[in-house]
Amino acid sequence: MTQSTRKTATLLIDCPDRKGLVAAIINFLVQQYDVNILNADQHQDAELGLFFMRVEFATEAAGFDELSFRTAFQPLAQQFQMNWRIELADAPQNVCLFVSQYLHCLADLLHRHQTGEFHCNLALIVSNHESARPLAEFHHVPFYYLPVGRENKQQVERQQLALLDEHKIDLVVLARYMQILSPKFVDAYPRRIINVHHSFLPAFTGAKPYHAAFARGVKLIGATSHYVTAELDEGPIIEQDVARVSQNDQLPSLIQKGRDLERLVLSRAVQWHLDHRILSYANKTVIFA
Structure with missing residues (x-):
């Protein structure tokens, strides 16, 4: 990836824990925006049955911005009942x-x-x-x-x-x-x-x-x-x-x-x-x- 076109962002998610979450999230990022995963971490709260994930990624996809990501990601978020947010790294x-x-x-x-x-x-x-x-x-x-x-x-x-x-x-x-x-x-x-x-x-x-x-x-x-x-x-x-x-x-x-x-x-x-x-x-x- 060249520095001039690369954008980095962090996706934060919490939702009810269930099978297939990690695969669904990573597959979406790769298929939709051809991302390079820079860091991924997850946590489960077994007592409350909750799943937490942080994914830091980079992409050169021409159509990537906060609005387009929100529109594209929302169906998956609804399917898994996610609370989530996307944070772009460009603005301090x-x-x-x-x-x-x-x-x-x-x-x-x-x-x-x-x-x-x-x-x-x-x-x-x-x-x-x-x-x-x-x-x-x-x-x-x-x-x-x-x-x-x-x-x-x-x-x-x-x-x-x-x-x-x-x-x-x-x-x-x-x-x-x-x-x-x-x-x-x-x-x-x-x-x-x-x-x-x-x-x-x-x-x-x-x-x-x-x-x-x-x-x-x-x-x-x-x-x-x-x-x-x-x-x-x-x-x-x-x-x-x-x-x-x-x-x-x-x-x-x-x-x-x-x-x-x-x-x-x-x-x-x-x-x-x-x-x-x-x-x-x-x-x-x-x-x-």
Whole structure:
């Protein structure tokens, strides 16, 4: 395949599990678009009887585009009762970062974007504090300071949603944004808001999980990245990691170890989302390698 005519795309599917699914999907791709399969992975949930598949492929077919694919694939999707989507690789996603006073996750994401780890357009940074402005300016990302209080929360959310709409944002990343989003905000971006929680969920929810973990004398601390839902800290978990602690770790060192984990789990979640490696179902996720 020549680089000038090759198009790449990712097909994501979940549906009731049954025989013949893989053959039907691959045969369609090969016969309809003469594809080259770059990567294919699948998963079965035996308890729920569900099938999940991710196929990354390349094609030189002249008639291949999103609309033609949707039209051609729909009969097969109906036959197997598929939930599915096709993601073309030609256009990078527009990403917005939300942050409050803690800047370690923001700094890590900005660095990874600058070094080319994330294939996306980092469109803007929104914060309820001014402390993130120097980082935004250093990385040449537009910065919007929108202070939030009880009396203006709804007004600020309207401003935030207007900014996201103006910049055609595909993904919102809460890089330690310490405000609770309203159900209306969350509903506007279903499975497109990623949060990092400074705890190994479902343990130690709330605002100060490190303090609670320290008081409990835990031997492991963790961090969790998850999709945001209307229920606080209850969205589908994307990634988690842990670090061992001991009686020698006082609260400051425990917090520092936790922040290192936060950087890792958030960056992995963002990368996997941008690469279309996540399928969400039943408040859980399937992560394709």
